[in-house]
Amino acid sequence: MKLSVTHETRYTYGSAVIQAHHVAYLKPVDNVMQRLHAFDLQISPAPSIQTWSVDRYGQQRCYFELTDAHEELVVVAHSVLTTQAMPEALRGKFPAVRLPEGLPWQEAALAMQYEAGQAFDDAREYTQPSALAPVQDVFRDYALQSCVPAQAQTAHQLAAQLCRRIYEEFDYQPQATDVSTPPLHALRMKAGVCQDFAQVMIASLRSLGLAAKYVSGYLLTEPPPGQPRLIGADASHAWVSVYCPQDGWMEFDPTNNCLAGETHVRLAYGRDYGDVAPLRGVIRGGGTHELDVAVTVMPQE
Known part of the structure; x- marks a missing residue:
């Protein structure tokens, strides 16, 4: 089954975040159960540092750092993949x-x-x-x-x-x-x-x-x-x-x-x-915050 997945995470802060460090597990694995065809990760505001690494289990994770003050963080991951049919x-x-x-x-x-x-x-x-x-x-x-x-x-x-x-x-x-x-x-x-x-x-x-x-x-x-x-x-x-x-x-x-x-x-x-939390991090500032997560999984032709 070919599927499209969009995962949007939005943090709205009560006051400005001065600095933030985040780790995201938002890229689907590519293994015998599924094949990943395309992946795109959009982060706003744009990170000052963004790197990919492999964790101890061989899975890709994204680290990003925000050094400009911001009152909202939006992370959108979009994937297209084919899952394996079961017997x-x-x-x-x-x-x-x-x-x-x-x-x-x-x-x-x-x-x-x-x-x-x-x-x-x-x-x-x-x-x-x-x-x-x-x-x-x-x-x-x-x-x-x-x-x-x-x-x-x-x-x-x-x-x-x-x-x-x-x-x-x-x-x-x-x-x-x-x-x-x-x-x-x-x-x-x-x-x-x-x-x-x-x-x-x-x-x-x-x-x-x-x-x-x-x-x-x-x-x-x-x-x-x-x-x-x-x-x-x-x-x-x-x-x-x-x-x-x-x-x-x-x-x-x-x-x-x-x-x-x-x-x-x-x-x-x-x-x-x-x-394997999809998104986590440590921030400086921010006060209270609101979190909104929207996920859409749709079959593709």
Whole structure:
């Protein structure tokens, strides 16, 4: 599916910002799941310094610095890319999806434990706790409730069950959390947004010893029948990539109870939201501020 994505971020400050340093993860990754054809990043006011670098995971990020006083910052990223179609057996919502038969999740967890002389597997990093996806007994207990006692579940089958439970048990409430909300708080409330759902799922899987990544991106949504597509009405999205040594990585969307497919656009992968926030920075001045984000994902001919 060929898609066009426009992501506009606008900060309006209560007083002048004297100096600002920002890092943006707004360029979609180019990998086996999608091909990036074009990308353009417009920043206003124009930065005095703007450089691109590659992070520890091989993804491109933009650093820019503003040294002139300004009361508004507008960052617009435009991308055109083609996403990869999924095999027919993997389309749809759970539990109808037929997942590959891999290792039982307990064996997958054992394989993630380091032993002397083992070949290096970089997936092991994603079994470790991070600031917004900790390893704790409360998450382990929540994940174990998704296990079928009489059945040898694979890592991906367990992830699918956990994905469905979060979808069914959590309420989507945009005002209930913010970007710094710990996943334990979201778990106790059973509420939040896609970022919270993803980080609860990641923390639960890691607490079992499994490897799980945070995926930052977008989702193509369809307008109601007969209605035009609204410009800027979409939002950033987040989901989870889960690893099995035998079958590799597979991406689960607990907000929608499905595998991430051709309607999902991948911006970046990290341990949690803190690694791959679309735009963050440090400013001098500014006072209070207002933030407006408008995202448009549209299919291309």
